Amino acid sequence: MSATARSSSEIIEIGPLLIIPDEHLARADGRVLVLSIRELRLLTELGRRADRIMPREELFRLVWGREMRSGDRSVDVYVRKLRVKLEDALPGWRFIHTHFGFGYRLAAERSGRSQLDNTAATTE
């Protein structure tokens, strides 16, 4: 493994998902997740406020650095892109949850059955 230990490296852990903003990457079970700049920043800002519902306007401000114009769907589109890559990397898990009329919330939950069902989802 890496012999060099980073002192101030921020690491956000969301279930099996690891977000390491300083290294410009996220990991799923150790595997590197290939994300674009916007995708990683959005995931990071969501991760920093895990379990909290984040309004689109605030996410946009955090990631894009400016005010969101009404009707702008950028956040939705990037949430979609993240969902695809996360589902691809960690099938059986759901991370980005929609709160209708409010925004999005990041949290690791198993998809398919109830959270009580611990049976591993069939991996294709």
Next chain:
Amino acid sequence: MSATARSSSEIIEIGPLLIIPDEHLARADGRVLVLSIRELRLLTELGRRADRIMPREELFRLVWGREMRSGDRSVDVYVRKLRVKLEDALPGWRFIHTHFGFGYRLAAERSGRSQLDNTAATTE
């Protein structure tokens, strides 16, 4: 350093690839990889930080020993040369991965298959 046997011979192992900076060579399944000085140094610096994304500017600084002029494509060109030789020596493997907008990352992954199959290039 001297030409005598060194006690601290650094050996970097990236899957089936072995980098031995002190001996100015790399090995693929035992076979010696013929690399030029720049190629070996670039591979070494990447290997020393395996599985981490290295920005071009930093790679250039480490290998060339001076600041990179903006627009300089030297790193890209040498990444290409390394890729060709590595593919030649170890077909079916991919080592140098591009992270768009960030830089390059060295890790042993089997090509052809999804990145998800990769078992994070640690020592097996």
Next chain:
DNA sequence: TCGAGTCGTGACGAGGATGTGAAGAAGCTG
């Protein structure tokens, strides 16, 4: 149930970043 608003999703084009082959310069060896 119905309608208005909200969200999911695929696609597209522009612009920028990276891949790639080649040519000439520079260095090395005998």
Next chain:
DNA sequence: CAGCTTCTTCACATCCTCGTCACGACTCGA
């Protein structure tokens, strides 16, 4: 100096990201 290898730079090709749109599915209150 001749012949070879390596280094640097360039131009063109290709790929990727981003922002946006359109359309359909969904949600919730009336």
